[in-house]
Amino acid sequence: xxxxxxxxxxxxxxxxxxxxxxxxxxxxxxxxxxxxxxxxxxxxxxxxxxxxxxxxxxxxxxxxxxxxxxxxxxxxxxxxxxxxxxxxxxxxxxxxxxxxxxxxxxxxxxxxxxxxxxxxxxxxxxxxxxxxxxxxxxxxxxxxxxxxxxxxxxxxxxxxxxxxxxxxxxxxxxxxxxxxxxxxxxxxxxxxxxxxxxxxxxxxxxxxxxxxxxxxxxxxxxxxxxxxxxxxxxxxxxxxxxxxxxxxxxxxxxxxxxxxxxxxxxxxxxxxxxxxxxxxxxxxxxxxxxxxxxxxxxxxxxxxxxxxxxxxxxxxxxxxxxxxxxxxxxxxxxxxxxxxxxxxxxxxxxxxxxxxx
Amino acid sequence: xxxxxxxxxxxxxxxxxxxxxxxxxxxxxxxxxxxxxxxxxxxxxxxxxxxxxxxxxxxxxxxxxxxxxxxxxxxxxxxxxxxxxxxxxxxxxxxxxxxxxxxxxxxxxxxxxxxxxxxxxxxxxxxxxxxxxxxxxxxxxxxxxxxxxxxxxxxxxxxxxxxxxxxxxxxxxxxxxxxxxxxxxxxxxxxxxxxxxxxxxxxxxxxxxxxxxxxxxxxxxxxxxxxxxxxxxxxxxxxxxxxxxxxxxxxxxxxxxxxxxxxxxxxxxxxxxxxxxxxxxxxxxxxxxxxxxxxxxxxxxxxxxxxxxxxxxxxxxxxxxxxxxxxxxxxxxxxxxxxxxxxxxxxxxxxxxxxxx
Numbered sequence: 001x002x003x004x005x006x007x008x009x010x011x012x013x014x015x016x017x018x019x020x021x022x023x024x025x026x027x028x029x030x031x032x033x034x035x036x037x038x039x040x041x042x043x044x045x046x047x048x049x050x051x052x053x054x055x056x057x058x059x060x061x062x063x064x065x066x067x068x069x070x071x072x073x074x075x076x077x078x079x080x081x082x083x084x085x086x087x088x089x090x091x092x093x094x095x096x097x098x099x100x101x102x103x104x105x106x107x108x109x110x111x112x113x114x115x116x117x118x119x120x121x122x123x124x125x126x127x128x129x130x131x132x133x134x135x136x137x138x139x140x141x142x143x144x145x146x147x148x149x150x151x152x153x154x155x156x157x158x159x160x161x162x163x164x165x166x167x168x169x170x171x172x173x174x175x176x177x178x179x180x181x182x183x184x185x186x187x188x189x190x191x192x193x194x195x196x197x198x199x200x201x202x203x204x205x206x207x208x209x210x211x212x213x214x215x216x217x218x219x220x221x222x223x224x225x226x227x228x229x230x231x232x233x234x235x236x237x238x239x240x241x242x243x244x245x246x247x248x249x250x251x252x253x254x255x256x257x258x259x260x261x262x263x264x265x266x267x268x269x270x271x272x273x274x275x276x277x278x279x280x281x282x283x284x285x286x287x288x289x290x291x292x293x294x295x296x297x298x299x300x301x302x303x304x305x306x307x308x309x310x311x312x313x314x315x316x317x318x319x320x321x322x323x324x325x326x327x328x329x330x331x332x333x334x335x336x337x338x339x340x341x342x343x344x345x346x347x348x349x350x351x352x353x354x355x356x357x
Numbered sequence: 358x359x360x361x362x363x364x365x366x367x368x369x370x371x372x373x374x375x376x377x378x379x380x381x382x383x384x385x386x387x388x389x390x391x392x393x394x395x396x397x398x399x400x401x402x403x404x405x406x407x408x409x410x411x412x413x414x415x416x417x418x419x420x421x422x423x424x425x426x427x428x429x430x431x432x433x434x435x436x437x438x439x440x441x442x443x444x445x446x447x448x449x450x451x452x453x454x455x456x457x458x459x460x461x462x463x464x465x466x467x468x469x470x471x472x473x474x475x476x477x478x479x480x481x482x483x484x485x486x487x488x489x490x491x492x493x494x495x496x497x498x499x500x501x502x503x504x505x506x507x508x509x510x511x512x513x514x515x516x517x518x519x520x521x522x523x524x525x526x527x528x529x530x531x532x533x534x535x536x537x538x539x540x541x542x543x544x545x546x547x548x549x550x551x552x553x554x555x556x557x558x559x560x561x562x563x564x565x566x567x568x569x570x571x572x573x574x575x576x577x578x579x580x581x582x583x584x585x586x587x588x589x590x591x592x593x594x595x596x597x598x599x600x601x602x603x604x605x606x607x608x609x610x611x612x613x614x615x616x617x618x619x620x621x622x623x624x625x626x627x628x629x630x631x632x633x634x635x636x637x638x639x640x641x642x643x644x645x646x647x648x649x650x651x652x653x654x655x656x657x658x659x660x661x662x663x664x665x666x667x668x669x670x671x672x673x674x675x676x677x678x679x680x681x682x683x684x685x686x687x688x689x690x691x692x693x694x695x696x697x698x699x700x701x702x703x704x705x706x707x708x709x710x711x712x713x714x
Contacts, residue, residue, distance in 0.1 A: 073430020
C-alpha cells in the first residue's frame with residue numbers, strides 16, 4: 001500500500017497501530033468471537049472500554065474526581081448549545097472570545113439560549129491573530145474560548161486567568177501540549193482530530209458546575225443526566241469511543257502529553273522555518289499565535305498554486321488545500337502525524353523553490 | 358474463530374460481509390490508501406457514501422423526493438426531544454401511544470417541550486400487548502408511535518390510519534418488513550439494530566413537516582438545518598453511517614424488504630412454534646402482537662433458568678438474557694440473523710426439554 005502523507009484538517013490522521021486494532025475489533029473484539037459493532041454496550045467487555053476511555057482523559061489532564069468525563073454524539077456543534085443550556089442562567093450572561101468560524105458558531109448558539117457578550121474578537125484581521133489584553137468580566141456566568149482555530153491556524157499559547165468559570169473548545173489541539181486543566185471548569189472536544197474518528201465528543205466538567213443554569217431542558221442536553229448515566233444514559237457511539245480510547249492509550253503509553261508536546265513543537269518548527277525561509281511561500285498568521293496543529297501558508301505568486309498542487313500530489317501529500325476562507329495551504333500536523341511526513345512536505349517545498357522561484 | 362450465535366437486543370447482529378468490509382475500510386478505504394477513520398467527510402469518496410446512505414433509505418421505503426433523509430448522532434433518545442421541538446407548536450398538543458420504556462421516554466421528552474396527551478397505553482398489563490381501538494384526535498399536531506418494543510417483544514402488526522401527521526420510532530424493526538412509508542410524516546431509528554453500529558440515527562421526514570413548530574431552538578436540534586446541510590451541517594458520524602450504508606446496500610442487493618420480510622417471518626415462526634410446543638417455556642406476549650424481531654419467553658419453572666443458561670452457553674448462544682423488566686429470555690432475531698442460528702436455539706430448547714422436563 002502506497003504511503004500517503006495525511007495532512008487532513010479533520011477528521012484527521014490517527015496512529016497506524018490504532019487503525020490496525022480498530023480494524024481487528026470489527027471482526028473479533030476482545031476475543032469474544034464477535035464484532036465490536038454488534039455487541040451490547042452493556043456487556044462487561046465494552047463497559048471496560050468506556051471506563052478506560054473516561055479515565056484516560058482524567059489521567060492525561062492530570063485531574064481527579066472533582067471532574068467527570070463523558071462521551072456524546074453530535075459533535076462539538078451540539079456542545080455549542082449544551083454549554084449555555086447548562087451554564088447560562090436566565091438572568092446572567094456569558095462572555096465569549098471570537099477567534100474564528102467555530103467560535104462564532106459557539107456564540108451564535110449561546111445567543112439562542114440567553115445573554116451573551118463578545119468581549120474580544122480578531123475578526124478585524126480575518127482572525128489571523130489571537131486577541132489579548134481584554135478584561136474578563138467578573139460577573140459573567142462563564143467565559144468561553146477556542147484554544148486552536150483549525151481554519152485560520154491560530155492557537156492560544158497562554159490561557160487567560162479567568163475570574164469566572166472558564167470553558168474551552170479544545171477540538172483541534174486536545175492533548176497536543178500540556179495545559180493546566182484545573183484552570184478550566186469545562187473542556188470539550190470533537191474527537192475527530194487528536195482523539196479518534198468522527199462520531200463522538202468528549203466533555204470533561206468540574207462537578208460543581210452541574211445544574212448551574214436552572215433551565216428546563218431535554219434530557220439528552222442535560223450534563224447531569226450523562227454524569228448520572230456514567231456516559232451511557234443511552235447507547236453511546238460504541239466504536240468511535242473505542243477508537244478514541246485506543247488513541248488515548250497510545251498517547252499515554254508513549255509518554256503522554258509531555259512526550260507529544262515536544263514532537264509537535266519539532267514538527268511545527270520544521271515547517272514554519274521552511275515557510276519563513278522559502279521565497280515561494282508565506283505564512284498567514286501573526287508569528288506569536290501560530291498554531292502547532294494547523295499550519296497555514298500562501299504561495300507568494302498565485303501561479304505557483306497549480307504547480308505546487310501537482311508536485312504535492314506526485315509525492316503522495318494529501319489534504320493540504322487551505323480552507324476557502326483563507327486560501328492557499330493548510331498542513332494539519334496532529335499528534336499522529338510523524339515528523340517524517342512533515343519532512344517530505346518541507347522537501348517538496350524546497351524542490352518547488354529550486355524549480356520555480 | 359468459533360461461531361457465536363448473536364441474539365443481542367442491540368447493538369445487534371450485522372451481516373458478516375458488512376463487518377468484513379468495515380474492517381477493511383479501517384485500513385484502506387475506497388483504494389485511497391487511507392483509513393476511513395482519518396479522511397475528511399467532505400472528500401468526494403465520503404460524500405458518495407453519505408449520498409448513497411441517504412438514497413438507500415428512500416429506495417427501501419419506496420418514497421421519492423417529497424421526503425428528506427439524514428443521519429445524526431445522539432441516538433433515538435435525542436429524537437425523542439427533536440420531534441416535539443420541530444413538530445409541536447406552542448399552543449397545540451401531541452398524541453402518543455405508550456407501549457413501553459422507550460415510548461415512555463419519548464413521552465417524557467415531549468412533555469418537557471409542550472402539551473402531550475397519552476391516548477392509549479398497555480402499561481396496565483406490563484406492556485405485553487399493543488393497544489387497539491383508540492381514536493386519534495384530529496386536532497393534534499402529530500401522532501407518535503413505537504413500531505416495535507425491544508424490551509417486551511411486542512410489535513404493531515398494522516399501523517393505524519391517522520388523521521394527523523404520524524411519527525414513528527422504528528429503531529428496532531426498521532426494514533424488517535414492508536410498511537407503507539408514505540403513511541408516515543416522520544420515521545426515525547437508532548441504527549444499532551437492523552441498520553448498522555451504534556452512533557448514528559436515521560431520520561426521514563416529509564418535507565412539508567419542516568418548520569412546523571415555530572419554536573426558537575439550537576441549530577443542532579433543527580431538522581431544517583440538517584436538511585439544508587444535506588446531513589453534513591457538521592461532521593457526521595462518518596464510520597457508523599458508512600457501515601449503515603453497507604448494511605442497507607446488502608439488504609437491497611439481496612432483494613430488499615420483501616426478501617427479508619419472508620425470512621424474518623420464517624425465523625419468528627420457527628421460534629414461536631417451539632415456545633408454544635415446548636413444555637419448559639412460555640411466551641410473554643399476546644399472540645397477535647408478538648414481535649418478529651424480539652422474541653421473549655420465560656421458563657415454566659424458575660429452576661430451569663440456571664440449567665438452560667448453561668446449555669445455551671455451551672452451544673455458543675449469546676445475548677438471550679431477557680431485560681430485567683420482563684426476565685427470562687429474549688432472542689433478538691434481527692435481519693442479519695441467519696435462520697441456522699435460530700434453529701440452533703430451537704434445537705437446544707428441544708434438548709433441554711428432553712433432559713429436564
